[in-house]
Amino acid sequence: MNLRYIPFFGCMISAKYPQFEAAVRKTLPRLGIELVDVEGFSCCPDPIYFKSSDKLTWLTLAARNLCLAEEAGLDLVTMCSGCTATLSETRHLLTGDPKLKARVNRRLQRIGRTFRGTIRVRHIVTVIRDDLGIDKVAQSVTRPLEGMRVAIHYGCHLLKPSRVMSVDDPDRPTILEDLVAAIGAEPVSHQERVLCCGKACMDEEMPAQMTYDVLASVEKLNVDCMGLICPTCFDEYDLGQLKLARKFGKRFDIPIIYYFQLLALAQGFNPEDMGLHWHKIKAPKLIEKLGAVAG
Amino acid sequence: MAKIDFNFRKKLNAMIGGELHSYCFQCGACVGDCPAARYSPRFNPRRIMLQAILGQADPLLAEDSVIWECTNCYNCYERCPQDVRPVEVIMALKNMTHKARTNPQQVNDMVKAVQETGRTVVLTSVVDRRRGEMGLEKMGDVPMDEIRKLMQTRFH
Numbered sequence: 001m002n003l004r005y006i007p008f009f010g011c012m013i014s015a016k017y018p019q020f021e022a023a024v025r026k027t028l029p030r031l032g033i034e035l036v037d038v039e040g041f042s043c044c045p046d047p048i049y050f051k052s053s054d055k056l057t058w059l060t061l062a063a064r065n066l067c068l069a070e071e072a073g074l075d076l077v078t079m080c081s082g083c084t085a086t087l088s089e090t091r092h093l094l095t096g097d098p099k100l101k102a103r104v105n106r107r108l109q110r111i112g113r114t115f116r117g118t119i120r121v122r123h124i125v126t127v128i129r130d131d132l133g134i135d136k137v138a139q140s141v142t143r144p145l146e147g148m149r150v151a152i153h154y155g156c157h158l159l160k161p162s163r164v165m166s167v168d169d170p171d172r173p174t175i176l177e178d179l180v181a182a183i184g185a186e187p188v189s190h191q192e193r194v195l196c197c198g199k200a201c202m203d204e205e206m207p208a209q210m211t212y213d214v215l216a217s218v219e220k221l222n223v224d225c226m227g228l229i230c231p232t233c234f235d236e237y238d239l240g241q242l243k244l245a246r247k248f249g250k251r252f253d254i255p256i257i258y259y260f261q262l263l264a265l266a267q268g269f270n271p272e273d274m275g276l277h278w279h280k281i282k283a284p285k286l287i288e289k290l291g292a293v294a295g
Numbered sequence: 296m297a298k299i300d301f302n303f304r305k306k307l308n309a310m311i312g313g314e315l316h317s318y319c320f321q322c323g324a325c326v327g328d329c330p331a332a333r334y335s336p337r338f339n340p341r342r343i344m345l346q347a348i349l350g351q352a353d354p355l356l357a358e359d360s361v362i363w364e365c366t367n368c369y370n371c372y373e374r375c376p377q378d379v380r381p382v383e384v385i386m387a388l389k390n391m392t393h394k395a396r397t398n399p400q401q402v403n404d405m406v407k408a409v410q411e412t413g414r415t416v417v418l419t420s421v422v423d424r425r426r427g428e429m430g431l432e433k434m435g436d437v438p439m440d441e442i443r444k445l446m447q448t449r450f451h
Contacts, residue, residue, distance in 0.1 A: 011416035014434055018422060022429035042413040042437045048367050049405035050415065052389040052398065055311040060445050061409070100311070111441040160369035161380075170373055196330045196368035202399055203364050206334045210366075275429065 003131060005077035005122070006069045007035040008087065011043050012231040013080050019275025020231060023260035024079055024124065030140045030267055031132055038072050041065050044086040047157070048200040051086070059100070060107045062090035063115040067108065075120045077127055079260075081157035081230035084165065087121040092164045123158060125175050125229060125259075126167055137182040142268040144184025148289060149223040150262065151188045151254075152176045153214065153237070155230035156196050170194075179259060180227055183266035187227075192217040197236040208247055211240045215252045224286045225255040227262055234258060238280045255283035265290060300350030306391065307347060313387030316347040318377040325371035325381050331364045338364045340371050340381040347384060355388050358397045362388050410446055413437025 013020045028035060042061060043050070051058045066087060069076045078084040094101040095117040105114055128137060159170040168175045171194070177187035192214045198207030215237065218226055228234060238256040245251050261274045271277070271287045307313040325340040332338050338361050346355050354360065362385050371381040392398040408415050418434055426433070 011414045014426075015414060015416040015418040015422055018426045018429055018431055021426075022431055025431070039435050040438050040441075041435075042442050043409050043415045045409055046405060046415045049402050050409060051386060052402045053393045053406045054448070055386065055390055057446055057448070059311075061442065064441065064445060107445055110444045156366075156368040156370075161372045196366045196370075198330070198334075198366055200367040201331060201364055202401065203335065206331065206364060206366075209334050210330060273429075275425065278425065 003031075003033045003127075004036055004074055005033070005127060006038050006072055006074045008041060008044070008065070008069075008076050008078045008083055010078070010080040010083035010231075011046075012082065012235070017231050017234065017258070017275075019278060020079065020234075020258045020260060023258060023264045023269075023274055026269060026273075027140075027260050027263045027267055031128065031136055033127065033132065035077070036072065036074055038068050040068055044080075044083040047082050047085040047089070056103065056107070058086070059090050059093065060104050062086050063094060063104050063108060064111070064113060066091060066119070066121070067113040067115055070116055070118050073119070075122055077122050077124050079124050080232075081123075081155050082232055084121065084123045085157040088164050089161075091117060091121050123165070123167055125158070125179060128179070129175060134178050134182050137179060137263065138184075140263075141183050141266045143266055143290070145262065145266050145290070146184050148185040148225075148286070149188050149221070150180045150185045150225055150227040150257075151190050151218040151221060151223040152180060152193060153190075153197075153218075153226055153228040153233060154194060155228060155233040158229055176227070176229060176259065180262070183263055185227075185262065185266075188221050188223050190214075190217045190221055197230075197233040199232050199236045207236065208240075208244060211236050212244055212248065212250070215241065215244070215254060218254055219252055223254070224289060225257045225262075225283060227257055227259055229259050231258070241281050253281060255279065255281050255286055257283070257286075297349050297351075299348075300352065303350035303352045304347070307350075307384075307387060310387035310390050312380065312383035313390075315379045316344055316384045319344040319348060319379045319381075320377060321345060322376065324374040324376060325379075328370040328374060330366050330368055330370070335361075335364050337361055340365075340385075343385060343388075344379060344381055347388070356392050356395050356397055360388075360392065360397070362392075363399060410443065413439055413442045
């Protein structure tokens with residue numbers, strides 16, 4: 001199989017958490033996946049605030065991004081759950097509704113582009129599972145993360161709406177557990193594993209309560225870190241822990257790590273090369289354990 | 296007895312996804328797994344759908360509307376046996392608040408950011424330096440002429 005895809009990193013990863021982009025770019029070649037960059041992408045655009053303003057404009061800007069990939073003729077691969085939500089839903093709506101597609105294409109005519117629906121939008125984890133095979137992830141590991149307990153957090157938009165995202169069973173997902181097990185770590189389920197992080201709720205108090213409950217549910221399980229795949233969830237749980245300390249005087253001190261950073265560690269990259277020192281919650285114990293594994 | 300405002304419903308039906316509210320038969324399947332309902336006593340997606348059916352513009356489109364407490368988790372979309380997609384109806388209502396200029400400032404800020412830079416996150420010098428340290432290329436330019444043309448609601 002020809003494993004070539006156009007990467008869509010989005011704003012959060014590229015402009016806020018470049019360590020995630022670096023982790024993806026460093027680990028995928030070792031899996032035999034090639035990324036073919038395309039110029040000119042804008043924000044996906046954001047499926048919460050921007051979509052709240054005007055769905056037609058949201059669909060049109062998203063369709064423009066899809067057009068760029070169509071012109072290059074390869075499937076898009078997304079690394080951010082928000083970008084996945086926007087681009088997958090746009091493709092789903094426009095290919096299923098000729099009238100809506102015509103409305104969007106009328107706007108796209110202004111810049112001489114047409115959405116055709118000729119390429120797919122894939123989240124990177126589905127590419128790894130379905131096109132590559134998770135066993136290939138295990139084969140790329142040179143430093144298995146043995147003895148490392150990783151609490152899994154899915155976040156909402158990777159999985160739902162399930163008929164649009166087509167990633168996994170939204171109530172009983174296993175894909176992240178399988179990916180964590182493939183790098184030799186122990187995936188740990190927690191009570192609030194499918195609770196929303198709360199970041200998209202525009203209330204002052206509710207998101208903090210939700211973040212607190214998820215972290216409290218993880219805290220009981222004596223894990224080395226929380227592993228996740230969504231930069232928005234990351235924001236909420238990493239920076240969020242500082243906010244919770246101020247708000248409730250509670251320090252969880254649970255390192256939050258993007259899956260591809262974990263994969264990079266398992267492929268032998270150093271923690272500082274993966275930007276772990278830039279996270280608000282540092283992971284000295286995890287790094288020490290990693291040293292023990294390596295030694 | 297509540298009087299139905301069909302004029303409001305007509306406007307809601309014209310929004311993308313707004314028409315779906317008509318299929319709601321008030322079963323409440325959307326409520327059980329709703330995180331916003333779990334954390335806020337005033338948030339109830341079934342009730343929001345009922346208010347949409349009745350055409351109650353006032354509470355729904357007001358500046359302090361409960362719709363902004365939606366966490367956008369899509370559980371209601373999964374659960375609804377009628378394919379109402381309450382989260383999308385709520386999104387259509389949010390689009391109506393944008394027209395009525397009663398939406399929260401954060402939405403306008405995000406639109407402005409995309410209008411000006413094509414992105415929603417501003418690249419700081421710190422992150423730009425980090426990209427270099429990690430061996431990543433500079434972030435590419437967004438062709439803003441294209442973005443601005445597409446964002447105009449009226450185009451000549």
